[in-house]
Amino acid sequence: MEYAVLGPTGVEVSRICLGTATFGVAPRADEAEEVVHAALDAGITFFDTANVYGTLSVFDQSGAAADREPAEVILGRALEGRRDEVVLATKSGERRLGPGAGLSRRHIVQQVEHSLRRLRTDYIDVYYAHFPDPHTPLEQTLLAYDDTGWQRFSGPGFSDAELEVGREVERLSREWGGRPHEVSRAWLLSRQAVASAIVGAETPAEITANAAATDIVLEQEQLDTLTALSTR
Numbered sequence: 001m002e003y004a005v006l007g008p009t010g011v012e013v014s015r016i017c018l019g020t021a022t023f024g025v026a027p028r029a030d031e032a033e034e035v036v037h038a039a040l041d042a043g044i045t046f047f048d049t050a051n052v053y054g055t056l057s058v059f060d061q062s063g064a065a066a067d068r069e070p071a072e073v074i075l076g077r078a079l080e081g082r083r084d085e086v087v088l089a090t091k092s093g094e095r096r097l098g099p100g101a102g103l104s105r106r107h108i109v110q111q112v113e114h115s116l117r118r119l120r121t122d123y124i125d126v127y128y129a130h131f132p133d134p135h136t137p138l139e140q141t142l143l144a145y146d147d148t149g150w151q152r153f154s155g156p157g158f159s160d161a162e163l164e165v166g167r168e169v170e171r172l173s174r175e176w177g178g179r180p181h182e183v184s185r186a187w188l189l190s191r192q193a194v195a196s197a198i199v200g201a202e203t204p205a206e207i208t209a210n211a212a213a214t215d216i217v218l219e220q221e222q223l224d225t226l227t228a229l230s231t232r
Helices: 029-041 071-078 105-119 138-148 160-176 180-190 204-215 220-230
Strands: 003-005 012-014 016-019 046-048 087-092 126-129 197-200
Touching: 012 016, 016 029, 016 204, 029 071, 029 204, 071 105, 087 105, 105 138, 160 180, 160 220, 180 197, 180 204, 180 220, 197 204
Parallel strands: 016 046, 016 197, 046 087, 087 126
Antiparallel strands: 003 012
């Protein structure tokens, strides 16, 4: 596993970060600990979660329990006894939770308290905005983060143009003898501004495959082709 410094934080993280959006569904709660421990064994030290992961209906699959535990609860339990070995990131700001959600100071503080309890920890290493909040002045959100010393980032969803780029990456990957997720991660990790790529995994075998992504190196011509796609 390779490691890099996360932006201006001075914190070193693994270049592969384990995302937990589907924890509780795939993997199920009773399988997640094995996945987390496989990640730790592979040298992954960076874990990403959110206050809404695992429980929203968007994550539903056939056979998934309707009253399943939040991903934060599952991850916190799996990291018990090993919390100090990892960099833990979580986030809030999902307005689908209700009219009181978003990125107001009140909601941020409330959700941090909930996340700390669910994750079984007394500190969060990286805390950021899950979605933009047009109803809250950006200054108020940034001040809330600055007062606590947390990092903050936000990003949009996927557009039709981005989906078309994805299809072209799939075609190029076949042409180059690779798989789209391997080629995409190799390009992403080649970017100077990218310290770590968040990936999901349902099984320990997928952890092993994802961890090996840092071993894949693309030729400069291939990187240039992908970079051109990203600027369309």
